[in-house]
Amino acid sequence: MSKTVALISANLKGFARNRMSVLLLVVFPMLIISVIFSSLAVDVPKKIPVGLVPGHGYEDVAELNGAVSSFLTVTEYASMRGCVEGIKDYRNYLCIEISGSKPVVINAYYDNTREPVIYEILQKIKSAVDFVQKQKSREIASDFLDKFDNTMVKVGKFKNDLSSIDADLDGYIAEVDASIRELQKTRSELRQTLDSMDSDLYTIRYNEGYLKTQKNNIYSAMHSYISDVRNYLSVRNAQPGDADYNLYTSIRSRTDAVDASLNNFNNAANGYFAVIDARIASYEDASRKGRQKLVDIDNSIAKLKSTKQNLYDYKAETSMAKSDIAEIENDFREIQGVDAETLVNPVVIRNVPVYSADPGAGELGIENILHGLNSLSLQIIFPKLLLLVTLFLSLLISSFVCVNYINSDAIQRIRVVKGVSMQEAASICVSSLIIMILPIFSILALGSALFGIAILPNFPAVFLIITLLSANFILFGMAIAYVIKKESITLLVSTFMLVLFVFFSGVLVPIERMNAYFAFVAGNLPLNTALEAFNKAVFYGKDVFSLGSETALLLGWLAVSAAVALGAKRLRRA
């Protein structure tokens, strides 16, 4: 370890005291970095000229002009042809034709030789249009919501009325219920009375029939006796003077009297029976009428029940009405809850970016929105810039330090010492890392200060990623130096390798455009792996432990780079 430290110290002192190397590998890169970063301002002061051709249906041209005036110089054209000529003369970056209101259609004619700028401007214009649209929508929605509030009051009153009706219906239902119960009780009592009366009538009629039969039997028997007596008398036929003539006449007169009495009695009894029958008939008629009353009562109960059912039905309807009103209220509340855009546009597609570049800004104004867009575009560029600079510095510094070391006079004496090969390689690697600290930390500080990238809160992860990436390319640069040994050619080859790495970084050509094999390789190269890990750390606050797979992959590459570097050192006896 002490030997490694001694060599690191010698390397670093040698580097630091060599003004030219410090100038070329630290000051010059930092100067370039400063120039690059200071050229990327979040609030772009330069206005970009664009042409505007107002189309049909879009009425907010003046407001749009106001919204984009901070970053665009808008020239209005009567026709698209004139505007496009402006593009060809490089007077305009693009021509916008805005038409319609729902939705707003933006036709953008642009010079596709300046694509990256155009897309950014288009994005900004879209944001400005969205903003104006949203402002308008808010005004309309505000008016609408005022009216809506009144409607809500009316709905509330209607709901109260319905509740009152519901309560009344409950009262009616209770009253009908009481009437039904009363009628049922009356019917029950009447039925009992009628049943009792019918039973009595039956008994009376039975007894009457019995009495009639008995009377008729007695009458027939008595009449038969009287006939017999008369027959006896006719046989005797006593004449006046007969001894028994008095008796005879007496018996005959008495028999006539008995017969007359019997007939009278019979007639009287029949008269009584007729009266009884009439009374019974009268009672029976009353009973029938009573029974009819029962039917009437039943009908009344049925009617009351029907009424009750109707009341229940009304109540159900009022409940449904209340429920409908509640639903309407909910719907209204939902409508009250939705924002202006949703209210105005029935379908609102919202792209919700997961990362917010400027979370504090909110949506307070177009300036803030554009500031956020600028911040975002710069924050997205920053990791690529940082890692590309890391790549450049790692490769160039390590190959420079390594080639300087292996060509230094001191190497001849160092090589005489046995068993320092690993320490030599380690010292170059660590020295290169230390030399890189200043420029890399400067970039991180610039990124944090100028672009508001969350580097400090995620510093452990950022530090780990940068260190692993740097170590990877440092070892690779060392391998190049060990293989080539000559200073000029080493730096030339390092530059070629830089081009290769930059190409496969996805900065020049998106990885998605490469064929499957190269896309896979490029996607898993240290630069892209580190880029993903870095983005995860600074944009989404992933800590060191959440970056396990990327760290493992970078460590894997580190092992490969170390093996290549040490293999080259051994093979070339460098």
Place this chain on the structure above:
Amino acid sequence: MEPVTLEAKDLAVGVEKFRVSGISFSLCGGDILGLVGRSGEGKSILIKTLTGLRRPLSGKITVKSGDSETGMAEIAGYSPQDNALFPFLTVEENIATFAELHGVKRKELEEKTSSLLKRLGLEKSRKKRIIELSGGMRKRADLAAALIQDPSVIILDEPFNGLDVSVQQFVWELLADLAREDRIIIISSHILGDMQKRCTKFGLVLEGKYYGTERILEAIREKKAKNLEGLLNSLFSGRLAMEEK
């Protein structure tokens, strides 16, 4: 210091198409072996092989310190043709770096450095960077770096290139002192007069072959040369050959 011996037996050095063979010699403490030969004959390759920087093609080098065999790297101090120093480090920083690499204890470092700087006349220059020194002072600093681990064998490859006579004499005096301390000195140089005067043994590298002291003395007699310098001048100019063709 343990008595040291160095023996090379049937050594061949170089690469496949360029080789120097027949290298055999035996040295002990106090010997100064002077390696002579024309430029490009292979002296430096032989020296690098002796230091361990190159592997011999064949043969064996045996180094003994006391009774035990050891490696050249453990006991050798090496001063190559160009001064093997970190140019942007000071004299004492260079010495400290090589002391660390050779495992010199830190407690002893200051004392050894001071003593060495005094011996080499570098006391006033200890804080100066190598690039600020003259050629002579650089050579002294280089020797200081070579001697910091107190080596038993000191190997110098063309140490006098570009040095004025006074520095050359200083170096020779130093080497003589070191030899008197029972160290083995191996030196290559083109300054034949001093080599003849100062060295106790010689090795001639010529046309891929190595000729030891005895063969050289024999050749001086055979070729009726005035001395070593005369022999070599005749050999190098092609007027004489070591072996009959």
